[in-house]
Amino acid sequence: MLLQANFKSKRLTALVYANVPLAVSGGLFALLVRGLPLSISAAVGFIALFGIAVMNGVVLVSCIRDLHADGMSSEEAARAGATEVCLQGGIHPNFDGNYYIEVAKAVREAVPDIHIHGFTALEVLEGARRLDEPLDSYLKRLMEAGLASLPGTAAEILDDEIRKDLCPDKINTEEWLEVHRTAHKIGLRSNVTMMFGSIEHPKHWVKHLLLCRDLQKETGGFTEFVGLPFVHMASPIYLQKKSRRGPTFRETLLLHAVARIAYNKLIPNIQASWVKIGFDGVRQLLKAGVNDLGGTLIDENISRAAGAQHGQMVTKSDFEDLVSPLGRKLVQRNTLYGTLESNRQLEVKGKGRL
Numbered sequence: 001m002l003l004q005a006n007f008k009s010k011r012l013t014a015l016v017y018a019n020v021p022l023a024v025s026g027g028l029f030a031l032l033v034r035g036l037p038l039s040i041s042a043a044v045g046f047i048a049l050f051g052i053a054v055m056n057g058v059v060l061v062s063c064i065r066d067l068h069a070d071g072m073s074s075e076e077a078a079r080a081g082a083t084e085v086c087l088q089g090g091i092h093p094n095f096d097g098n099y100y101i102e103v104a105k106a107v108r109e110a111v112p113d114i115h116i117h118g119f120t121a122l123e124v125l126e127g128a129r130r131l132d133e134p135l136d137s138y139l140k141r142l143m144e145a146g147l148a149s150l151p152g153t154a155a156e157i158l159d160d161e162i163r164k165d166l167c168p169d170k171i172n173t174e175e176w177l178e179v180h181r182t183a184h185k186i187g188l189r190s191n192v193t194m195m196f197g198s199i200e201h202p203k204h205w206v207k208h209l210l211l212c213r214d215l216q217k218e219t220g221g222f223t224e225f226v227g228l229p230f231v232h233m234a235s236p237i238y239l240q241k242k243s244r245r246g247p248t249f250r251e252t253l254l255l256h257a258v259a260r261i262a263y264n265k266l267i268p269n270i271q272a273s274w275v276k277i278g279f280d281g282v283r284q285l286l287k288a289g290v291n292d293l294g295g296t297l298i299d300e301n302i303s304r305a306a307g308a309q310h311g312q313m314v315t316k317s318d319f320e321d322l323v324s325p326l327g328r329k330l331v332q333r334n335t336l337y338g339t340l341e342s343n344r345q346l347e348v349k350g351k352g353r354l
Contacts, residue, residue, distance in 0.1 A: 082114065083114065083334055083340060083346065084115040084117050084334070085117070086117045086118060087100075087104070087107070087118030087119060088118055088119060088120050089123070091122065091123065096130045096131055097127030097128055097130050097131040097133065097138055098127075098131065100118075102145075103118075104116055104142060104147050107146060108145065111346050111348055113347060114346055115148045115334060116146045116149075117149045118151070119142065120151060120153045121154050121175065121176045124138065124139065124150070124183075125171055135179065135182050136182050136185070139182060139188065143187070143188060149188055149189045149191075149223070149335055150180065150183050150189075150190035152190055152191040154171065154176060155176055155194060155195075156170070156195045157194065157195065157196065157208055159173065159204045159207055165199060166200070166237070173211070180215065180221065180222075181215060181219060183221065184215075185219065189223050189336055191223050191226055191271075192267065193225075193226045193228055195229075196227065196247055196251075197230035198235075198237065198246070199243045205255060205258075209259060213267075216263070216267055217266065222267050223335075224269035224270065224271050225267050226271040227252070227272060228273055229246055229277060231246060231276055249284075253284060253285060253288050256289055259289065260288075260290070268291075269291060269292045270291055270292060271293060272285040272286075272290040272292070274293055274314075279322055286323065286326055293319070
């Protein structure tokens with residue numbers, strides 16, 4: 001069964017600013033590998049990007065409107081079988097922290113049982129600051145509005161000497177860690193991401209891995225590690241001759257393998273992004289410690305805007321063809337790595353506000 005079979009007839013255009021299209025993405029699948037969960041995200045939902053963000057130096061503009069106009073709504077996603085909606089973007093000068101709460105409420109009104117995976121540590125911290133509200137109090141209000149877990153994005157490399165050149169407008173290392181620490185303490189799970197291969201060195205990868213391992217020992221709140229190879233081709237920092245051409249494949253393989261060793265049972269899921277690496281590369285990573293793959297995205301454009309050649313929609317059968325020769329079985333999972341029935345469909349209450 002292909003959960004996204006009906007999407008080919010949809011008009012899945014994305015908002016574009018400065019020739020940078022935003023992405024639409026979504027739901028979740030998993031694999032079982034010799035008794036271990038091997039998970040894959042499937043494109044049966046969407047990502048709503050809003051506010052203004054910078055990714056590899058590229059400015060992304062807001063989705064401040066009804067998502068029916070240019071993309072797939074949360075209701076359509078749920079009818080197609082999605083179990084998660086991912087919400088992340090950036091900081092708009094005119095938004096206070098209540099904006100993010102209203103977005104979460106709008107999604108929950110439309111599809112009450114959908115898992116809302118949303119808001120980077122940057123958005124959460126800035127939202128609380130603009131309201132002059134304690135971080136834990138603000139996160140609790142987001143939870144009450146429907147937020148169920150946080151993405152690990154905005155981590156990039158957790159080393160402030162690197163961050164001052166790579167992402168000077170983002171939060172610092174301790175702020176990222178504190179947002180996730182606080183989230184875990186009040187019951188929100190999250191993941192670890194690392195964008196590697198730009199201006200940093202392997203010693204910075206090690207520091208990043210160990211900082212997050214220490215936090216996991218403290219809280220137990222991380223569900224997976226996601227390695228994100230830097231895509232250089234159209235990235236301003238590369239075009240300005242300030243970065244590498246991204247990691248070598250050997251470095252990519254070794255990073256994921258080392259993450260598996262470093263995290264072991266502490267963070268049992270190691271994810272590889274086929275969008276950035278491609279199926280041929282991921283096939284090798286699946287033999288080197290990886291048990292989790294990124295989404296079967298619908299018209300993903302952010303990575304391709306930076307020059308990646310992957311990112312188009314793939315199907316469940318594509319994933320089966322990828323993993324079957326490795327002796328692995330594809331099963332559906334939810335955001336927190338519980339298994340789901342493959343035909344599960346969430347109840348849709350109506351159009352709501354998204």
